[in-house]
Amino acid sequence: MNNDxxxxxxxxxxxxxxxxxxxxxxxxxxxxxxxxxxxxxxxxGSLGLIGVMWVLFGYAISFSGAGSGQFYGIDGVxxxxxxxxxxxxxxxxxxxxxxxxxAFAGFQGTFAIITVALISGAIAxxxxxxxxxxxxxxxxxxxxxxxxxxxxxxxxxDGKVVDGGxxxxxxxxxxxxxxxxxxxxxxxxxxxLALVLGKRFGFTKGMHAPHNVPLVLIGVAILWFGWxxxxxxxxxxxxxxxxxxxxxxxxxxxxxxxxxxxxEQIAHGKxxxxxxxxxxxxxxxxxxxxxxxxxxxxxxxxxxxxxxxxALAIELKFxxxxxxxxxxxxxxxxxxxxxxxxxxxxxxxxxxxLGFGPTQLGKQAIGVAVVLVFAxxxxxxLGWLIQKTIGFRVTSTDExxxxxxxxxxETAYAGTDPRWTWKG
Numbered sequence: 001m002n003n004d005x006x007x008x009x010x011x012x013x014x015x016x017x018x019x020x021x022x023x024x025x026x027x028x029x030x031x032x033x034x035x036x037x038x039x040x041x042x043x044x045g046s047l048g049l050i051g052v053m054w055v056l057f058g059y060a061i062s063f064s065g066a067g068s069g070q071f072y073g074i075d076g077v078x079x080x081x082x083x084x085x086x087x088x089x090x091x092x093x094x095x096x097x098x099x100x101x102x103a104f105a106g107f108q109g110t111f112a113i114i115t116v117a118l119i120s121g122a123i124a125x126x127x128x129x130x131x132x133x134x135x136x137x138x139x140x141x142x143x144x145x146x147x148x149x150x151x152x153x154x155x156x157x158d159g160k161v162v163d164g165g166x167x168x169x170x171x172x173x174x175x176x177x178x179x180x181x182x183x184x185x186x187x188x189x190x191x192x193l194a195l196v197l198g199k200r201f202g203f204t205k206g207m208h209a210p211h212n213v214p215l216v217l218i219g220v221a222i223l224w225f226g227w228x229x230x231x232x233x234x235x236x237x238x239x240x241x242x243x244x245x246x247x248x249x250x251x252x253x254x255x256x257x258x259x260x261x262x263x264e265q266i267a268h269g270k271x272x273x274x275x276x277x278x279x280x281x282x283x284x285x286x287x288x289x290x291x292x293x294x295x296x297x298x299x300x301x302x303x304x305x306x307x308x309x310x311a312l313a314i315e316l317k318f319x320x321x322x323x324x325x326x327x328x329x330x331x332x333x334x335x336x337x338x339x340x341x342x343x344x345x346x347x348x349x350x351x352x353x354l355g356f357g358p359t360q361l362g363k364q365a366i367g368v369a370v371v372l373v374f375a376x377x378x379x380x381x382l383g384w385l386i387q388k389t390i391g392f393r394v395t396s397t398d399e400x401x402x403x404x405x406x407x408x409x410e411t412a413y414a415g416t417d418p419r420w421t422w423k424g
Contacts, residue, residue, distance in 0.1 A: 012233025026219025034402020179289025187333025255303025256283030
């Protein structure tokens with residue numbers, strides 16, 4: 001019986017699920033006061049939609065396998081296992097058992113939910129909620145579920161991967177908690193949607209300050225708390241590897257917070273709380289794929305590097321002219337790329353700088369390149385089709401006025417709702 005392991009996964013799953021409301025707070029505080037409801041609803045809507053899809057068939061696609069006899073597709077690449085529809089296989093095993101498989105299915109479902117929600121930050125202030133939900137559902141089926149199978153669906157025997165998704169089994173990519181399937185995929189997709197929807201009205205540097213800094217920092221705190229479950233829980237057991245992942249999930253963000261603050265002091269004359277919070281998120285993103293493969297000192301170094309690089313990467317949107325509203329590209333895509341490649345440089349037993357040659361670095365590069373290109377192309381096509389058919393972007397009038405009342409019939413604050421304006 002693995003009751004302790006099951007409880008560990010249940011706790012970690014709850015922590016990861018809590019990250020999606022935390023993301024809603026983080027994103028909600030960064031936008032204008034007239035767009036808060038819209039921004040938060042894209043995260044909460046993803047929670048509802050992807051959660052339903054995961055239970056019905058998302059798990060059956062992500063963790064399918066040809067050995068069941070009910071598999072249809074290309075093993076290790078794409079397909080669906082009919083035995084796993086509705087979580088039926090792990091549900092039946094849980095009867096009278098320890099429920100470990102069912103807990104694992106729930107744990108992986110929380111990953112799918114927050115990955116989809118991450119993309120929404122790139123299209124703040126200008127997206128239709130219904131169109132976003134259509135995109136989110138299609139993206140989960142075409143991008144997330146298959147890519148999750150490439151990375152997370154594998155079998156280990158005697159310490160070696162003996163079967164599974166092609167990026168892990170055939171290529172040999174190392175990605176402990178989702179630097180590719182979560183961070184690179186969401187960041188590349190965010191870039192694609194930002195290009196499809198175009199710039200916000202009056203787009204320029206500093207056009208909108210975060211309307212509620214305390215809300216942003218509450219979101220950062222919740223995300224960081226949940227990230228311990230995200231990374232340590234990916235070991236699926238409370239052991240030494242989970243402990244290493246846990247401490248590295250502390251080390252990288254604190255390193256990034258310090259260097260981001262130093263960068264802001266040098267570049268802009270003063271550090272900001274939003275910048276320090278963004279640094280923490282950048283560090284968390286970067287350590288996600290590598291948290292179980294590097295020593296804590298190297299995790300601290302990784303955080304210090306991404307704290308500066310991600311801060312600089314955010315400036316690219318003004319140079320290149322794309323409007324990634326809440327810096328999903330600069331933090332998640334760039335941070336995910338660095339963190340995944342970092343394994344090939346300083347990963348224990350595989351790192352180039354530790355004397356193990358460039359082989360693993362090449363495997364990591366293949367992994368990030370495949371996921372980046374695949375996610376970007378599919379997302380661009382999906383976004384373009386939605387925009388050309390039912391429309392993805394709100395009208396310029398609604399955008400200027402604020403999308404909350406138009407899209408949801410409510411506002412975050414009474415003072416911004418015209419129905420509360422004195423007309424006497």
